[in-house]
Each structure stands twice: as C-alpha cells, then as structure tokens.
Amino acid sequence: MAKANSSDFHVLMFSWFAIGHMTPFLHLANKLAEKGHRITFVLPRKAVSQLEHLNLYPDFISFHPVTVPSVTGLPPGAETASDIPIFLSHFLSIAMDRTRDQVENVISSVKPNLVLYDTAHWIPEIAKPLGIKTVCYNVVCAAAIAIVLVPARNATRERPITAAELAVPPPGYPSSSVVLRSHEGQSLLFVTNPFGEGLTFYERITKAMKNCDAISMRTCHEIEAKLCDYIGSQYEKPVLLTGPVLPEESKSVLDERWGRWLAGFEPGSVVYCAFGSQFIFEKPQFQELLLGFELTGLPFFVALKPPLEAATIEEALPEGFEERVKGRGVVWGGWVQQPLVLAHPSVGCFVSHCGFGSMWESLMSDCQIVLFPQLGDQILNTRLMADELKVAVEVKREENGWLSKENLREAIKSVMDKDSEVGKLAKENHKKWRDTINPEFTNDYIDKFIQRMHELVE
Ligand SMILES: C[C@@H]1O[C@@H](OC[C@H]2O[C@@H](Oc3cc4c(O)cc(O)cc4[o+]c3-c3ccc(O)c(O)c3)[C@H](O)[C@@H](O)[C@@H]2O)[C@H](O)[C@H](O)[C@H]1O
C-alpha cells in the first residue's frame, strides 16, 4: 500500500453486531473524519437507521449495510445483540461470519489503507493478501482481555477453563486489585463455550488478536497502562490506544417529554438507571430493583427492557408500585438518549451495569455513580471505577449474587446523602478524573493513534 496522508487515508470498520461495539467504533470514525480521513463503516442493514444520528461527518463516513442472513437458533429479523437475549449471542456470531463474502466484496472494491475490526477474526485472511493492514480494536477494558483472553490461559475446547482456574489471574497478570472475587470466575466460564461455528469465544478473540498487525483498545495509560503492556507482550504486537474517544457535545436535544419531566425536579436530585443495549432482567430482580428506587424516596428515571417473563413494562411492575411512585418515578421500556439524560442538570446519580460505553459516559458526567455489573467485563469495569479510581460505589450482593432493594437503597443513599463521607470522596475523585480527561487529553490520544496508524501502513 502506498504512503497516505489524512485526505487519502481510507479506513474500513467492521465491529461486532452490538450497539455497545458499533457506537464506540462510530465515535472513533467521527474523530478520524474530523481530521480528514475517509471511513467505510460496514454494519447490519437495520443498524444504519439506529446509528445514523451519531454520524457527524456524513461526507467522510459512508455506511455500507450488509444483509444479516437468517440462522437456525436466531429469531427471524434479528440483526444485532439488542434483538436477542444474551445466551443467543453464539448464533449471532454465526450470522456475522456468514456475511464474510459481502465484507470481502466491500474490502476488495474500496481497497482501504487499513481495516479496524474486533470479533470477525477472519478479517486478516481477507486483508493480508490484498496488502491491507489490520487493527483489532477492542472496546472492552484491557483488564477483561488480560485476565482471560490471552495466550497464557491456553484454553481449548478439549480442556475448557474452570471457575477455579479463573479465580487466579494468568501468569504475569500485572494487577492485584483489578481481579475477580472468588465466586466471580463463574461469569467468565462462557469463554470456552462455542461462539460461532467450530470455535469458542476464547479461540475467536485470541485468533482475532494474533492475526492482526496491531492491537488497539479504547482505554488510556493513565488507567490501564500495565494491563495494556501485558496484552502487548502476550501477543507480541504493537498496542495503539485511542483513549476514551468521547463524542463532542451532541447537537441533538433531549426528547421534549423527558426534558420537561426532568426539569420538574431540583438540580442533581434525580436517579437515572439503565443497563445498556443487551441486558434483560428476570422479573423478580427487575421488581426488586424498582422497589429499591421506591425505598430511596428520590425521584427516578429507569430505562430498561421489559424483564424476561413480560412483554411490557406495565405488566412487570410490582403490585401498587405505579400509584405509590406517581409523580416522582418513571419506568420506560424503550431507548433513551443516555448521554443527554446524563447531561441534564436535574440528574444527579447514574445506576448502571457498567458496560464499557456507559462507564466512560458516567466518568465524563457530573453524576454520582452506582454500579451493579452483570456480565464478566462489566465486573472488571466496576473494579476499575470503584476500587482503582474510587469514583463509584458497587451495590452489595446477597450471598446468591442477587440484588436486594435494601442494598440498592444503601448504595444510592451513600452517594446522594449530602453529608455522606463516601459520597463526598467519590465526588472529589470523580471531579479529578473528569478534569484529567479533558478535550485536550482525548485529542492528544487521537493524534497519537492517527500517527501510529499512518506509520503502520507506511
Ligand atoms: C454465549 C454468551 O456469550 C457472552 O456474550 C458475549 C458478549 O461478549 C462481549 O464481549 C466481551 C465480553 C467479555 C467478558 O464478558 C469478560 C471478559 O473477561 C472479556 C470479554 O471480552 C469481550 C470482548 C473482547 C474483545 C473483543 O474484541 C470483543 O469483541 C469482545 C460483547 O461486548 C457482548 O456484546 C457479547 O454479547 C455472554 O456473556 C454469555 O454469558 C454467553 O451466554
């Protein structure tokens, strides 16, 4: 490939079919486009309309839709992880792999300088023969990769990883605080389960990282330096960090309906709760969570998918709940503009699953942060936020891992009560990090990333 400057540098992006992955890829695309790069963003057809509003440079970023084939095990019409319960992700990865011919056609015709991908481990097999460089861009924390998705784990289908093995970090793992607690190994057992035809999740991600020219991550040295170095040494690859890649202030405005409702409360008084684009509660836990909000006595805005056993939010509400919280609590079963909700002056607390996107959004917000992680990587994100940075509190679990309304109330009160020492400390630490991760800081990361991306293709 010839040497390219920004104006003729073309990047093709192809991420895992999940909003929590496509969104950060698109944030990065915007940053590259802002500095003159052209981007072809390959994504499921239905996702085009879901993400279009986040494309800030349509003259530079072209969406190229692929048709997601129907696959036995996937509900008809499912195209992204938001359309399915999490345990069907394996079938979605089969569908993604079956778009390979379509992706190969786009790469051959566009002939980008570089391809950025994550879960589609076969991208280098297409790009290499064409002389195109590849970067495996990971939008989960470095800790989540370092703790299990590294060659040192040497996990195979024939020898599935055990909870006892997961309770101990791999040889050379460089952190003693960002680790799993004894019972939490369970949440990573899935890595040696099938994830696509003929390979496990571990095999897929380690293959994706072994075959690329460089590994990239949406994180920064200030938070995860040692973990990033560890990954680089495990894979013997250069590691390019993009930093947090946060979008500029949105030009869109919050839905009038929510803006008006939130405006009816004191500044910093409302508790907002969301658990990302994938997670679905079981009904008893969903109800317990709502009862926890009721117990706080604070105004709250909950945006969650209806629980597993219910078609609508209304049918899943606890008995008499609607009447009791009338005027101070809203439970909404649809999508909300999360970054705009977090930026609303009335919102003072964010209760979250700590998906990596929500983690960065919460760190950049003014809100107090309460975390109740659900999946493996979210547990490690929570460790970073609550134990390393000390900007958040984690809700205590019952012995069986469940949420209790009392523990949720305690966690929220501990950060929302004006005279709480825990709350004061979290606020102070949070401010320090928010000030550190300023526009200059994020821009420096992008400039450095661009420089190294250009060096890679020279
Ligand atoms: C079959 C089900 O699989 C699981 O769902 C897959 C989800 O994977 C997410 O991506 C990662 C998750 C984790 C994790 O939970 C714990 C870890 O220690 C590491 C990771 O890594 C990744 C990851 C890493 C690198 C990369 O390039 C990636 O593309 C992903 C993904 O965000 C999410 O969308 C998937 O649904 C599931 O947890 C479940 O229990 C299984 O049933």
Ligand SMILES: O=c1ccn([C@@H]2O[C@H](COP(=O)(O)OP(=O)(O)O[C@H]3OC[C@@H](O)[C@H](O)[C@H]3O)[C@@H](O)[C@H]2O)c(=O)[nH]1
């Ligand atoms: O109602 C909503 C919910 C979510 N969102 C947005 O959707 C995105 C969700 O991404 P998150 O990373 O927080 O969470 P998801 O659960 O969707 O992510 C997925 O990929 C990233 C991993 O860290 C998570 O473990 C995985 O579940 C955020 O940018 C959030 O602002 C909304 O805008 N509105």
